[in-house]
Amino acid sequence: MTVPLLSPELTALIAAVQPADTGAMAAARTRQAQLTKPLGALGDLEDISVRLAGVFGSDRPHPHGVAVLVAAGDHGVAAGPHPVSAYPPEVTPAMVANFLADTPAGLGGAAVNAIARSVGARVYVMDAGVNADLPPHPALVRAADLGAGGRRGTSDLRTGAAMSRDEAEALILAGAALARQAVQDGTDLIVPGEMGIGNTTPAAALTARLLGQDAAAVTGRGTGVDDATLERKVAAVRAALARGGSDPADPLGVLADLGGFEIAAMLGMMLQAAALGRAVILDGFVEGSAALLGVALAPALADFLFAAGECAEVGHAAQLAHLNLKPMFRLGLRLGEGTGGVLAAPMLLAAAATLREMQTFAEAGVPGGGA
Ligand SMILES: O=C(O)c1ccc[n+]([C@@H]2O[C@H](COP(=O)([O-])O)[C@@H](O)[C@H]2O)c1
Numbered sequence: 001m002t003v004p005l006l007s008p009e010l011t012a013l014i015a016a017v018q019p020a021d022t023g024a025m026a027a028a029r030t031r032q033a034q035l036t037k038p039l040g041a042l043g044d045l046e047d048i049s050v051r052l053a054g055v056f057g058s059d060r061p062h063p064h065g066v067a068v069l070v071a072a073g074d075h076g077v078a079a080g081p082h083p084v085s086a087y088p089p090e091v092t093p094a095m096v097a098n099f100l101a102d103t104p105a106g107l108g109g110a111a112v113n114a115i116a117r118s119v120g121a122r123v124y125v126m127d128a129g130v131n132a133d134l135p136p137h138p139a140l141v142r143a144a145d146l147g148a149g150g151r152r153g154t155s156d157l158r159t160g161a162a163m164s165r166d167e168a169e170a171l172i173l174a175g176a177a178l179a180r181q182a183v184q185d186g187t188d189l190i191v192p193g194e195m196g197i198g199n200t201t202p203a204a205a206l207t208a209r210l211l212g213q214d215a216a217a218v219t220g221r222g223t224g225v226d227d228a229t230l231e232r233k234v235a236a237v238r239a240a241l242a243r244g245g246s247d248p249a250d251p252l253g254v255l256a257d258l259g260g261f262e263i264a265a266m267l268g269m270m271l272q273a274a275a276l277g278r279a280v281i282l283d284g285f286v287e288g289s290a291a292l293l294g295v296a297l298a299p300a301l302a303d304f305l306f307a308a309g310e311c312a313e314v315g316h317a318a319q320l321a322h323l324n325l326k327p328m329f330r331l332g333l334r335l336g337e338g339t340g341g342v343l344a345a346p347m348l349l350a351a352a353a354t355l356r357e358m359q360t361f362a363e364a365g366v367p368g369g370g371a
């Protein structure tokens with residue numbers, strides 16, 4: 001197929017995603033082998049520390065701030081009398097209000113707020129296309145104010161494209177703008193997060209198309225749907241794919257055809273974070289679908305991605321395998337919001353600290369360090 005052109009702004013963002021620093025990674029690998037521990041004894045943290053050296057261009061990486069950027073959007077496929085979720089679409093705007101609620105503990109009463117507070121991460125909230133009038137709040141960023149259309153939910157992907165290419169691009173760029181803001185505020189580890197009732201259905205459709213998998217293999221129970229609803233979800237994904245509205249050779253077309261506004265925004269966050277040399281921590285299945293689009297657009301993005309846990313959603317393992325990422329834990333999380341990504345952030349900070357702060361055998365005078 002002839003792939004339609006991307007806007008100059010998106011083309012520039014994609015071009016700015018360059019591979020990580022292999023020299024710093026080689027130096028970090030050598031250094032890890034000299035640190036005061038049995039060879040390989042820090043397990044996967046060693047590989048993570050080497051990858052962080054590549055991201056931050058130093059064999060002594062020193063990442064600082066952690067932020068979770070939660071984008072919320074509604075979905076046409078979730079509206080109407082045939083639900084694909086265990087919860088009604090009204091939960092999406094209500095949860096945005098919960099992310100922003102004034103509670104005795106501080107900003108926000110959702111899981112992501114509590115977990116972020118517990119690890120000192122900042123929370124940003126974006127309305128990427130929620131089907132409600134959200135009252136103004138100083139901590140609420142509106143994609144519409146960042147140049148994106150501000151439509152209240154996507155179209156039903158069973159019967160037509162979820163959004164236009166222009167809308168998809170505008171949401172990607174709005175997500176990128178929020179990530180630039182977070183970096184400006186001092187963030188080195190970016191966790192894209194999401195809220196959107198029904199969004200495991202578009203995430204499954206994106207995954208099926210981009211990985212060439214059968215709908216049933218990548219469609220899971222999301223919020224905990226029963227067997228009849230799961231069947232309806234698989235049928236929805238099959239119907240969306242059967243329309244033949246997009247080709248994996250055109251990732252923006254796939255996003256517009258099968259995606260969601262918050263998925264587009266998270267894609268923009270990932271591209272921008274990588275373009276600015278910051279690490280991205282992936283949470284669950286919905287974030288994974290954005291990451292698949294990201295590496296299809298900019299293969300070097302993979303160097304900047306770190307997997308938090310393997311979530312309970314069927315299809316997540318296939319995403320991680322495609323991204324060549326090893327999850328750090330398996331806690332059975334199936335929440336979204338970026339919760340798993342925030343939980344993983346201290347592990348990344350600790351991995352970097354080992355490279356930066358441990359002594360070598362020679363420095364510490366510990367025998368057995370080898371050559
Ligand atoms: O990302 C995941 O792994 C994930 C798995 C299950 C559920 N979720 C969250 O639950 C919602 C989507 O589930 P559903 O059943 O409405 O498609 C949405 O708000 C997500 O944040 C997210």
Ligand SMILES: Cc1cc2nc[nH]c2cc1C
Nearest residue numbers: 087091095195335336337
């Ligand atoms: C209550 C609730 C909170 C969520 N957070 C992310 N997805 C969610 C779905 C529901 C239903």
